[in-house]
Amino acid sequence: MTYRLDIIAQEAIAAADDIAVRETGCRIRDIRVLRLIDDAPGTTFAEISKVTGYDKSLTSRIIRNLISKGLIQRENSEVDARVFFLSTTTRGKEVRLTARRVSDNLDTVLTDPLSVEDLRQLDDILARLGRWVTSGDFQAALTERV
Template sequence: MPADRTFRNERLTYRLNIVAQQAITANDAIFLKETGCRIRDLRVLRLIDDAPGTTFAEIAKITGFERSLTSRIIQNLLGAGLIQRENSAEDARVFLLSTTQKGKDTRLVARQLSDRLEVILTDPLSVQELRAFNDILARLGSWVTSEDYRLALAGEIK
């Protein structure tokens, strides 16, 4: 059997990135067709729905998207009637974002679609492998966002 050429680099971060990007690319058109939104738009919608009253700056920070991209996504969500904004009582220059009922409905459709697509994505894994994989990802996620990880990196960079 020929060697798998999916990964031309053995680095873990590279492989994780390739798997994620391939899945996102394959699924993006499906989400657009079924919800009218791209995956990154739905991520922002979900963040706003999870934290009503969040601001543009908070969304840009959490997503890591460039400010111009974040602005376009928010404008698209506003234009589609999926979110609304109101001025902050403390600072009129700040807009507080929240989802509309249409946005909540779109999020629900996207969640159901995401659940179905994730089943397809993880089809090659057994139930035990999927559970272990999710546990490992959770541990890695906690690690790379921890102060200990930052300190470990700082020790390497000296």
């Protein structure tokens, strides 16, 4: 099952990435980081890397790219020069809104073969699975059963 979920995600992202770049100037993974920063102004590099699961090198490249495009800005910590806080610029907020519209349209195409009830059930199932795989109980079950 995890293999099928991964393949579905990879295929959907690959198919949508060119559209995201055309409409926003950013790849889907860049938009994810932009959204996270916009949702939590003042977030740090370490927090972004942890939440996305991206390695530090990729996270750094994405952040540098977003800064160079003028979509986010960084402010150095007054306490620790190694730490900087990230926030979106006005342009970054505009790109995020465009990305939301594009994402909504892409999601509609992706889920076209599903009924409204299928979508409701899928959303519920994915939410439950998400809570489960991030829980200590899941980790314990893995240790006990494998």
